[in-house]
Amino acid sequence: MNGGFWRSAGLIALRDLRVELRSGEALTVVFPFAVVASWIAPLATNASPLLLRDLAAPVYWLITLLFGMMIVLRQTALETRAQRRALALTGLDPAARFAGRAGASGLVLAAVAGTLIVPVIIFYDYRPPSGGALMAPVIILASAGLAMLGTLAGDVTIGLRARTSLAPLLMAPLAVPLLMGAAQSLESLVAGKSIITWVLVLVIADLGLAAAGVMSARALEEISL
Amino acid sequence: MHPVKGCACRGPTRFSGSAAIPIHSKRVSRPPSIRPSSSSPPLVDLVDLSVSLGGSPVLSNCRLTLRPGESLGVAGPNGAGKSTLLGVVATFIAPTGGSGTVLGAPLAGPRIPAVRAGIGWSGHLPALYPDLTLGENLALSARLTGHPASRGQLVLEQVGLGGAAGIRAERCSNGMLRRADLARLLIGSPRLVLLDEPDAGLDRDAAPIIDHLIATTTRRDGAVLCVSHDAAKLSGWVDRVVEMRDGRIT
Amino acid sequence: MKKRLLAVLTGVALGVGLVLAFTSPPDLLQGDFVRILYIHVPSAWLAFLAFGVTAAASIGWLFTRRMSWDRAAEASAEIGVLFTAIALATGMIWGKPVWGTYWDWGDARLATTAMMFFVYLGYLALRRTTVDPRLRARRSSVLGAVAVVQVPLVYFSVKLWRTLHQGLTIRPDGIQMDGAMVSALLVNLAAFTLLYATLLVYRTALARMEEAAAAERAPARSPVTVPRLGEAEA
Numbered sequence: 072m073n074g075g076f077w078r079s080a081g082l083i084a085l086r087d088l089r090v091e092l093r094s095g096e097a098l099t100v101v102f103p104f105a106v107v108a109s110w111i112a113p114l115a116t117n118a119s120p121l122l123l124r125d126l127a128a129p130v131y132w133l134i135t136l137l138f139g140m141m142i143v144l145r146q147t148a149l150e151t152r153a154q155r156r157a158l159a160l161t162g163l164d165p166a167a168r169f170a171g172r173a174g175a176s177g178l179v180l181a182a183v184a185g186t187l188i189v190p191v192i193i194f195y196d197y198r199p200p201s202g203g204a205l206m207a208p209v210i211i212l213a214s215a216g217l218a219m220l221g222t223l224a225g226d227v228t229i230g231l232r233a234r235t236s237l238a239p240l241l242m243a244p245l246a247v248p249l250l251m252g253a254a255q256s257l258e259s260l261v262a263g264k265s266i267i268t269w270v271l272v273l274v275i276a277d278l279g280l281a282a283a284g285v286m287s288a289r290a291l292e293e294i295s296l
Numbered sequence: 297m298h299p300v301k302g303c304a305c306r307g308p309t310r311f312s313g314s315a316a317i318p319i320h321s322k323r324v325s326r327p328p329s330i331r332p333s334s335s336s337p338p339l340v341d342l343v344d345l346s347v348s349l350g351g352s353p354v355l356s357n358c359r360l361t362l363r364p365g366e367s368l369g370v371a372g373p374n375g376a377g378k379s380t381l382l383g384v385v386a387t388f389i390a391p392t393g394g395s396g397t398v399l400g401a402p403l404a405g406p407r408i409p410a411v412r413a414g415i416g417w418s419g420h421l422p423a424l425y426p427d428l429t430l431g432e433n434l435a436l437s438a439r440l441t442g443h444p445a446s447r448g449q450l451v452l453e454q455v456g457l458g459g460a461a462g463i464r465a466e467r468c469s470n471g472m473l474r475r476a477d478l479a480r481l482l483i484g485s486p487r488l489v490l491l492d493e494p495d496a497g498l499d500r501d502a503a504p505i506i507d508h509l510i511a512t513t514t515r516r517d518g519a520v521l522c523v524s525h526d527a528a529k530l531s532g533w534v535d536r537v538v539e540m541r542d543g544r545i546t
Numbered sequence: 547m548k549k550r551l552l553a554v555l556t557g558v559a560l561g562v563g564l565v566l567a568f569t570s571p572p573d574l575l576q577g578d579f580v581r582i583l584y585i586h587v588p589s590a591w592l593a594f595l596a597f598g599v600t601a602a603a604s605i606g607w608l609f610t611r612r613m614s615w616d617r618a619a620e621a622s623a624e625i626g627v628l629f630t631a632i633a634l635a636t637g638m639i640w641g642k643p644v645w646g647t648y649w650d651w652g653d654a655r656l657a658t659t660a661m662m663f664f665v666y667l668g669y670l671a672l673r674r675t676t677v678d679p680r681l682r683a684r685r686s687s688v689l690g691a692v693a694v695v696q697v698p699l700v701y702f703s704v705k706l707w708r709t710l711h712q713g714l715t716i717r718p719d720g721i722q723m724d725g726a727m728v729s730a731l732l733v734n735l736a737a738f739t740l741l742y743a744t745l746l747v748y749r750t751a752l753a754r755m756e757e758a759a760a761a762e763r764a765p766a767r768s769p770v771t772v773p774r775l776g777e778a779e780a
Contacts, residue, residue, distance in 0.1 A: 082439055090427040093464075149425075156388055157423035157480065161440040162413030223692060227685050233675045240671065241689060244664040245696045247657075248703040255707060272703050279695050287688045289409070290608055294684050296388040350678040351757075351764035392680070 076167045083163075083171025087146060088178065097142050097179050105138040105183070106190045113194060120196055127197035128261075132254045135184045136246055139217045140239050142183060143176045147225025148234075155295045165288035169222060173284065177211075177218035184210050200260045209266070212273040213253040219280040220245055226291040248276045338363050339399055339488050339519040340385055346393030347380055347543075354380045356543045357394065362488075367510050367520035369530030372540035378523035379420070379492055381540065385521055386417045386490050399488060413441060416486030416513075420493050422473040423480070424465040430476050431461030434483070441484050451479040455505050470497040478505050489513045491522040495529065506533060549747055556744045559737035566730035573727075582640045584730060588738035589633035590659065595742060596626030597662055597694070600669075604690030607683055613757075614750075616683035619690055620673060621749035623666050625742060630663040654705035661700050665693045679757055 091097055112130050116122050150158075158168065185207075191197050199206070224242040228234035252272035259266045340362035347355040355377045362368055372378050383389040384396070390404040399414050401407035424433045434448030452461050455475040465473060474497045481489060494506045510520045510533055523540075524530050530537045539546050563584065573580035603619035606612075637656065638648040650656060669689055676682040 079440060082436060086425065086428070086436055089432070090425060093427045151421065151423070153419050153421045153423040154425060156386070156417065156419065157437070158440070159388070160386070160412050160415050160417055161437060162409070163440055164409075223688075227689050228672065228675075231672075231675045233671070237668065237671055237675065241665070241668040244661045244668070245693065247661055248696065248699045251703045251707060268706065272699075272706065276696075276699055279699060283692045283695055287608075287692065290684055290688050293390070294681060296383075348761075348764070351761045353764075390680075 076164055076170075079163055079167040080171035080174065083168055084175040084178075087149070087172055087175035090149060091146070091175070091179055096145065097183055101138050101141050101145075102183055102186065104141075105134050105187060108138070109134055109187075109190055109194060123195045124197055127191050127195035128254060128257050130195070131187065131191045132250050132257075135187060135213070135253075136217065136243070136250055138187075139180050139184065139214070140221055140242055142180055143218050143221025144225050144235070144238050144242075146172060146176045146179070147222055147229070152230070152296070155292075159292060159296055165292040166285040168292075169219075169226075169284045169288045173215070173219045173222040176222060177215040180218050181211050181214035184214055200257075200263075202260060205260060205266060206257065209253055209256045209270065209273065212270065212277055213249050216249040216273065216277045216280055217246060219277070219284050220249070223280070223284055223287070223291075226295060229291075229295050248272055252276065336364050336517075337400065338397075340397070340521065342384070342394070342396035344394035345384065345391045345396050345403075347377075347384060347389060348392050349380075354543050355384065355391075358543075358545050360385075360538075360545060362519040362521060364517035364519060365514050366536070367514050367522070367534035369527070369534040369537040370521065370523045370540050370545070371525065371527035371530050371537055372523075373525060376540045377543040378525075378540055380543075381545075382417070382419075382490050382492050382521065382523050385488075386415055387412060413484070414487045415490065416481035416484070416488070417490045418477050418481060418492065418494060420496060422465075422477040424473055424476055426466035427464065429462050429464050430457060430468065430472070433465060433476065434461075434479060437480050438483050443483055447483055451482040452476065454482055455479040456501065471499055471502065474498050475502050475505065478509060481509055485516065485518070486513070487518040489518065489520045491520070493524050494522060494533075495524075510534065549744075549751070552740070552744050552747060556737065556740040559733070559740050563730070563734040563737040566733050570726050570730040571724055576644055579640065579643050580727070582636050583727075584734045586633060586636040586640060587731060588734045589629045589636065590655075591735060592738050592742050593626050593630040593633050593659065593662070595739070596622045596629065597666060597697075599746075600626060600666070600690050601694035604687040604694075607687040608691065611683075613679065613683065616679070616687065617750045617753040618746070619686065620753060621746050623669050623673075623690070624749060625745050627663065627666050627670060629738075629742075630659060630666070634659060634663060654701050654707075657704040658697060658701040662693075662697060665689075665696075669693070679760075 109130060112126050113123055116126070159165075188199070188206075192199065220242050221238075224238040224245075225234070227241065228238045231237060252269045256266040256269040256273075259269060338361045340360060342358050342360040345355060345358045345360075346353060358381060360368075360381075370378050370381060380389060384391055384403065385398055387398060387403065387408050396403045398408070399411040401411045424430070425436075428436070430452060431448060434452055435445035436448075438447040438451075439445055449458070449461055452458055455478060457472060457475055457479065460468065460472060460476075463472075465476070468476070474494075478494065489509060491506070491509075494509075495503060498505070510522070513520050520534060522530060522534055527537050527539070567581055567584035570581070570584075572578050599622040600619045603615045603622060607615035607619065634656075637659075641650060642648050669686060672689060673682055673686050676685055
């Protein structure tokens with residue numbers, strides 16, 4: 072991996088972010104949808120305040136996973152076959168393409184996940200634990216992992232008619248370590264314990280996914296052309 | 297269009313050049329000195345190459361050799377396997393039988409990624425991002441191939457879209473997209489240019505873009521492979537036309 | 547012929563295992579409930595073995611591009627999903643009287659097994675949706691290889707989670723085992739492993755035949771012909 076790798080990855084990420092900014096789908100469509108979804112638990116539990124506070128964290132991560140998948144998988148569906156072919160003929164390293172796309176998705180996802188805390192605080196009367204700022208790196212690590220996983224799942228199912236349902240099925244069980252690491256970090260924070268162990272779980276999961284993404288990039292490119 | 301008789305023909309039906317497009321070299325007639333010599337190593341060499349998709353043969357025992365300076369047209373009816381052949385030469389589709397090399401690299405081999413940057417391809421659907429402007433699209437292609445972003449604007453001007461750089465691709469007409477897609481091939485100087493029905497959607501003014509692309513490529517010892525259902529049109533663009541039917545080159 | 551022999555051997559081994567499962571002594575604490583062990587443990591072992599083979603075969607395909615690797619990966623995944631389902635179901639049936647609950651969230655093995663079940667269910671769904679054998683092999687080999695990377699991580703994270711929570715006090719692995727029970731279990735493990743080998747051999751042979759049949763059915767020439775509009779009108 073040299074300067075060219077990161078330069079290409081940056082160009083691809085910039086392209087995806089620009090497209091996302093133009094369409095605004097993550098913020099104007101997916102985000103409101105996620106907010107509406109967060110109402111379901113209060114409506115189904117007679118909104119008992121104590122129960123709601125307990126539900127806040129799990130509901131938050133569940134919504135982040137489900138709507139995060141929506142955002143990431145949509146990102147992977149942006150390219151047409153002709154575009155992927157033209158991109159391959161620029162001599163672009165498929166691993167750089169993976170890094171760029173996952174990077175852009177991760178940024179969008181982190182932004183949406185960060186913003187989602189606000190409705191959870193409002194609707195669930197949730198009080199973030201002291202030292203809540205420590206959640207920022209957790210959200211970023213979890214978003215990066217979900218983005219890489221989603222990019223992989225999207226690429227494996229590329230061009231399939233069933234991909235809208237198949238990709239989430241492939242992605243959700245493999246997201247367990249990420250969600251567990253993220254949710255347990257928050258729990259530890261509330262209990263006043265160290266979150267290092269769980270952050271480490273997130274880091275290992277992210278590294279594993281990054282390695283998988285880079286190593287399978289060539290094989291996945293063959294499918295996509 | 298009626299299917300063609302299988303013959304190599306060099307027709308006089310070359311499009312009359314239009315000066316409406318500011319392509320630098322305007323009309324180029326190939327000097328006879330560049331006739332392909334059989335000694336130089338081929339840029340494309342397919343030997344008994346076959347491809348089957350989902351178990352059905354799409355290409356059977358195709359033989360094809362393209363040497364530096366050559367331009368070849370492949371004509372044939374719908375479903376003959378022309379686009380698949382182009383996809384194989386463009387390294388998108390791996391052969392299931394036989395063998396072949398493209399720019400010296402064996403197909404489906406480990407050296408393929410390294411030669412891809414030397415291939416220019418324009419398929420029947422434009423490879424542009426609808427949410428990006430034409431300028432951004434071309435600038436992305438330019439920067440990914442190591443050219444300055446301004447090179448994108450330059451080639452847009454060459455194909456007569458200099459004033460359209462700020463328009464998003466989704467708002468462009470089909471013809472504009474085709475021009476912009478061909479402009480992509482003008483960014484670098486690909487040794488191998490592959491065109492799939494290149495004039496589909498192009499107006500008369502834009503037709504010389506194809507002539508220009510083919511002429512400049514062959515002149516600098518590159519090669520061009522162009523497929524179309526229309527043999528008469530092909531013979532106006534390229535040196536030699538072969539026919540394809542049922543996945544075979546005849 | 548070898549296939550036939552393997553099948554017969556498997557049948558005999560399973561029969562012996564079944565007899566031993568019913569004649570072995572009942573457990574002091576669990577009574578006859580313990581007999582489910584002789585299906586549950588071998589099924590779980592087969593599931594892990596099968597998914598391990600799928601992962602190895604997927605990686606084998608990625609390196610060699612030989613279709614036989616892909617067939618082995620597919621066959622093994624199918625067997626794995628079947629036996630994971632059996633392991634999960636028998637585990638839940640066993641868990642209710644012994645642990646007092648169908649599902650124990652503290653058990654890392656349970657969670658990992660369930661995750662594998664869903665991943666490989668997805669794997670099989672992915673295979674079903676792709677018609678071209680080579681394309682199918684490409685897609686599924688990447689998934690097969692990526693999934694196996696995540697399995698230890700899931701195991702690890704659930705285990706870690708449990709250490710932070712209160713562990714269960716009565717667990718099957720904490721109970722001393724009688725010698726007759728151990729031998730019954732070992733025989734059943736061997737019988738199930740033979741069953742795996744038999745199913746794998748027959749399933750890969752079937753896959754080969756399926757591919758050959760598909761190639762035969764596929765049209766040999768282009769399905770597009772010259773339009774004959776005049777004839778249709780007349």
